[in-house]
Amino acid sequence: MTELPNSTDRKMGLVIDLDTCVGCHACVISCKGWNTENYGAPLSDQDPYGSDPSGTFLNRVHSFEVQPQACGTQPAPAAQLTHFPKSCLHCEDAPCVTVCPTGASYKRVEDGIVLVNESDCIGCGLCAWSCPYGARELDLAAGVMKKCTLCVDRIYNENLEEIDRVPTCVRTCPAGARHFGDLGDADSDVSKLVAERGGFDLMPEMGTKPVNKYLPPRPKDQIEDQIDILAPLLAPVTGDAGGFMGWLDRALDKIPGGAN
């Protein structure tokens, strides 16, 4: 049903650490793999080996460059690169749910996960229009809306080892940049992490109240004048060589085609 629940028992979601993500896209691939082989219609590709490949993904990693403002202490600050994984944020006030005409999109009361019932979806695309984050993609082969399920078929799956009962992106991330847990419980590890690191919402002005949180990149160390502590020891002792070596140096310089 497309009426949003007033509250959910738990708020399961992800915390993504923008400081730690190295931009390897491993989560993108494991997501595509798991969600093609398991719950719902597979994530199809169009023209995968041709000249214009495209396909459905539930998680994509952008890269942004942040150029700090020049100031007195740092007249020419270095730009900073941030890799930025983005998938459904399982919003509390999910506009994608209320716009759906069929009731295919819904938010679960028990854990707050936003899902699409694929057998009810008419593929009108309106939910994707209403999502500010580009978290929903209409699968061209299946004609239904696809989105992150928070790996609902893993997190409660008793056929899996306990360690694997987390979303596949979290399990796969080699840098430990993705964390999974109950953001409605102030004592959970993820909530503590958010509090400690100043986790924030994407586009808060949209009023979607995302459950997923992002942790900001930590401030970078300053690049000092002298980077290499060995450099002073390796400095040339004299500027201009004299004697035979000096003569040889000058003579070699005169030969046409030399390096200088």
Place this chain on the structure above:
Amino acid sequence: MHPAPSVIVFTTLSGLGFGLLIFLGLGLPDVTGMVAFVFFAIAYALAVGGLLASTFHLGHPERALKAFSQWKTSWLSREGCCAVGALVAMGLYGFGTVFLGTAWPLVGLIGALLSLATVFTTSMIYTQLKTIPRWNMPLTPALFLSFSLAGGALLAGQETVATVLLIIAGGVQLAYWVKGDQAFAASGTTLATATGLGNGGTVRAFEPPHTGTNYLLREFVHVVGRKHSQKLQVIGFALGFALPVLLLVLPFNGLMLKHIMAAVAVLSHLAGVACTRWLFFAEAEHVVGLYYGKR
């Protein structure tokens, strides 16, 4: 937004069709028999033709019946319910005028109100979307309603009313363009709020997530050149409003000439509205484009 032909055809034709139904329901013109049949045939062809076109872009049109279920929250569902209600009520009213020679005013009034509600609900599908600032303003319903009423009056042969409504609709369109150009900036959404990285400096999209295109870019990112859009604005405004008004106020002698000019006015209006509707979609920018460094 990608200006999908099916959606442009749908909103243009059905807006006009439901506009005509509004006037027919109010007994303007007060016709019966064969003449009424022609009027109703035109109105239904436009309204139903438009609705059918709108199903072409669905992934699963065979499940369309499910779309009537969520009227409590969904404007798209409400639109479906209002449209069916309007078509049923006006069908009943039309049956009375065409075959029995009697108009049931109450049925006509209900049909007219439901037709008006259909146009309003259509406009709210777009207006509700905060993600598309150019649509997310009160002028959007004003635009759809004034267009539908002006077109309906024109088709219904209500010359004086049509002239006034066309001038109003033209004015709303101009205001919509002026306001719309400022809407994205006024929404306050930027790449800085989208990424939360603004505190560190100026944020720039450095690398997209993939080398090819995807559903989001195809659906939401469509760039219209400034010059191109200005040209289309002039053409749309001239054909949609200026020319029809001119044809309505110029004194033509002879019934035949008058009818021909009315037909020209209708076709010109239709072409103009289609043109401005193309712009309505093509110029609308979705905030998700920010993540891709595009708008």
